[in-house]
Amino acid sequence: MMIARWNCEAKFGMKSEALALLKEWQEQIGAQVGIETSRTRTVTGSVGAKEAMIQNEIEIDSLSELDEFFTKFGQVQMHADWGKKMNEVIVSGSTFWEVFRVVD
Numbered sequence: 001m002m003i004a005r006w007n008c009e010a011k012f013g014m015k016s017e018a019l020a021l022l023k024e025w026q027e028q029i030g031a032q033v034g035i036e037t038s039r040t041r042t043v044t045g046s047v048g049a050k051e052a053m054i055q056n057e058i059e060i061d062s063l064s065e066l067d068e069f070f071t072k073f074g075q076v077q078m079h080a081d082w083g084k085k086m087n088e089v090i091v092s093g094s095t096f097w098e099v100f101r102v103v104d
Contacts, residue, residue: 001102002060009094010052018089033072
């Protein structure tokens with residue numbers, strides 16, 4: 001198993017809006033491309049991390065599964081519209097993906 005983690009940083013005072021949009025993405029867009037909410041988790045910065053940091057983790061079985069999700073995202077118009085809304089509440093250039101292997 002692997003964890004694919006999408007990172008972004010909320011603009012000052014916009015963290016709750018960014019979290020609401022991320023939840024909307026999970027429930028509507030993620031569901032359309034086959035991501036089960038039971039396989040996701042959202043965390044935010046607290047102690048020793050930027051308070052504005054938001055991370056959305058998705059459990060995946062392989063990199064090919066993640067690649068399939070990326071391909072499917074590109075075909076969902078709602079994802080493009082959501083991205084424009086998310087752009088209003090996060091710091092431009094702060095997004096990036098990380099992938100981790102889970103060690104048993």
